[in-house]
Amino acid sequence: GPPACVRCKRRDGDLDVAIGDRYYHVACWTCTACDKALALDHATDVGNGELQCDRCAAQIARVEADPRGNQYDSVVSVQRQLRVVTPTQSPVTGKGSPATVVARLPTQSGSARHQQELLRWCQRRLAKRSAFRDGGVRVSNFTTSWKDGRAFCALLESAFPALIDWSKVMQQDARANLDYAFTQAASLGVPRLLDPEDVTDLVVPDRRSIVLYLMELHKAMA
Template sequence: MLKVESLQTDFGDGLMLINLLEIISSKSFPKYNKQPRIQMQKLENLTFALKFLESEGIKLVSIDSNSIASGNLKLILGLIWTIILRYQIQVSNGASARQDLLDWVRSKIPEYNINNFMGDWQDGKAICALAEAVLPGQMNLPRDFSNDAVKNANMGMKKAKDNMGIPEILDAEDMVYNPDELSNMTYISYFRDYLDLESRKKDEELAERTPVPAKCLAYGPGLEPNNLDTGDTSFTIEARDKNGKPMGQGGDNFVVDIQGPTGPVEAAVVDNGDGTYTVTYAPKDAGAHDIAVTLDDVPIKGSTFHVDIKPGAWAKNTFLKDFSFVVQTRDKRNVDLKTGGQQVGVEIKGPKGPVNAKLHDNKDGTYTVVYDIKDKGDYNIHVTVDGDHVKGSPFKQTAV
């Protein structure tokens, strides 16, 4: 933990100043002498620190490494105040730190008519009012006020510390009896920082509840090959936040636009309430389909998706092309024959005449007959062995 005992001497080797700047700026120095032993190394560290401040856009006047090394307290105090202005009160060159902060205070507690950072705070009431304005509900004002200015200031400072984490960098007595403008400004700037931090937290919370199109995903069978134009298919949209984390809740405005070979294809999007959305569509035709998925008019990751829909079998147009049956030959003892070569004959007559039939000897005592039915009506099937009809022949079949 950094601890400064003397501003006049503790910055002399540059280490304390470099460490302070690294902490307050959240940036790291690429190199410096971590164990300076000679004066040249100490001056080099101080030069690194001052050049860093200049790179941050801070204008330094009448101060150099020798000024700090020699313990010029006036210039060191000026440097510290410059750092406070830049990193705590957050004022850049050319702006009025006092006026900016004063305008902010007046916007928060206009009824107190604050015009300075000294006498207007001495009754302790203004700091309480500011704390209550920044985080309402801490006190019941003006009922909680007393005639004791120090007690009032202590109340406001304690509430700010306990409820907002604002450090008590000065005492209530200092604010009441010995007000220092720069000290008061620094302390009061923490209240503005608190609001800025809370605002950023709310923005972060909102961002965690807000899906980012570039992070959202779409996946599933409906975006993959081998889909057919004869039935429904589907895919899933998954909402994700800026860090790529699944949202886990629904309510987002995802829109799916599908364009097929002959025009738009309707898509149904169902919110599953858990951050996922099921999209179902029925391709009208085979061919290339472009599927665009957007969130608030912004394409999600990977959109537009290109899916090639293949033609599928359509029941109404599908028919039985070849019919077949098997003839099992038997001997006089009603035992299945195991060899072929018998005189098996087949003749089929349909509603429009003879039907072509193919007979195949399977060489195992069975014969396969394949034929085609093209017309509706009755078909008579004659099966013979050595010219005699087999059992049940002729057979009748009706095509409807």
């Protein structure tokens, strides 16, 4: 049959953009960070079907290389530093009304290893999900890989298949998918540390906030 678009996974329509053996609809040929249309000579392939404009690729590279304020000693030590409050604004974008905010976390040695273990856990869960679901979802970082909401939904589906309606996920936009994932996770007792706009409104979502939320998902799925 015809090849599927790397981004939307659909086989319908004209796949007018090709990179090697990978094909994209023109509408899907956009930066996965800022969602702007890409020029062929100003696109960076960061793997797993993700494409970024030069500006976002450079900015993300700086964020990922900066160790300050994004390191954790252990899951337990981080969870002890969460404090429940009743704010009127999100700590990330100043919007929404989350039930918790994240306290300032100290930098600890050895924390990069724990983050890598968490990322590998996510990747293993998503690989397991691919065994029963076409159109695999892959993650390579704690920022842009989660921006469209599908990775959160897929992670939940890997442990609780009845919790996620994947046909719904494929039809929704990023904000709706994020809200869907956070709402469904809340039914498992996962605190809603993020609002959709905390992820969608930033070119590079806050890595620390996503790591903390994934730690809570890890607890619920253990």
